[in-house]
Amino acid sequence: MSLEEQNEEAQPLTAEDQLFFDVVKSTFGDQDTDDLAIQVAHAYRNVKKNRKQFTISETKKILDVRAALDIDNILKNDLPMSKVYNENWPTYVNGEDKEGHLVTVDRLSDINPDGLFEAFANANEILPAWKVISANIEPKTCEKIQVFKHMKTFLEVAQNNGLPLSSLPSYMGGSHPERRTNSTFTASEPNTPFPVPVTTTLATKIMIPFEAADGPEARAGT
DSSP states (O other): OOHHHHOGGGSOOOHHHHHHHHHHHHHHGGGSOHHHHHHHHHHTTTOOSSHHHHHHHHHHHHHHHHHHTTGGGGGGSOOTTHHHHHHHSOOEEEEEOTTSOEEEEEEGGGOOGGGSSOOOOOHHHHHHHHHHHHTTSOHHHHHTEEEESSHHHHHHHHHHTTOOGGGSBGGGTOOBOOEEOSTTOOSSOTTOOOOOOOSOOOOOOEEEEBOOTTSOBEEEEO
């Protein structure tokens, strides 16, 4: 079974989902891309009461936020205080997974807490804390986040989920040289057309491996 077949959100729209896709498109017209309409048609399957109105309401919230923050042009503009952020919380891009998603890694030891406004962290408490936190997270969201105590287990699961060693840094057992997302990083070429609408969407997975105190600590996400 492929990753796409395992992932409910990656499946083509059902006949029922198509009804909500059509409602969203007819309600918002050109404001709403096909990709967003597909996402919201999938996203609220668990809403049993007034799903149509709920889907329309949530889509409006999404579109209002995108307009308020000028999301469509976000790759063309520098974010406020991005220089400070990149200096104190460096993030690295490490290739792609099987489905073409960028793989990013945050290495906790590289973060400069003195330069942050607030920082709360205790790696030794993350595992038990996650058990408490996960109980209050939407099940579908919770399934996308995995916390590992041992790097070996993480690497096995990562590869089984389409994340090759060639897309992980050497200190995590991979071979990618990494690319730091500082002020010289260009996420895409200017004026790149928006992606052609697709009929499937793929979930984001966040994998968080933690080793012993002297070992690597990093978060890898796709």
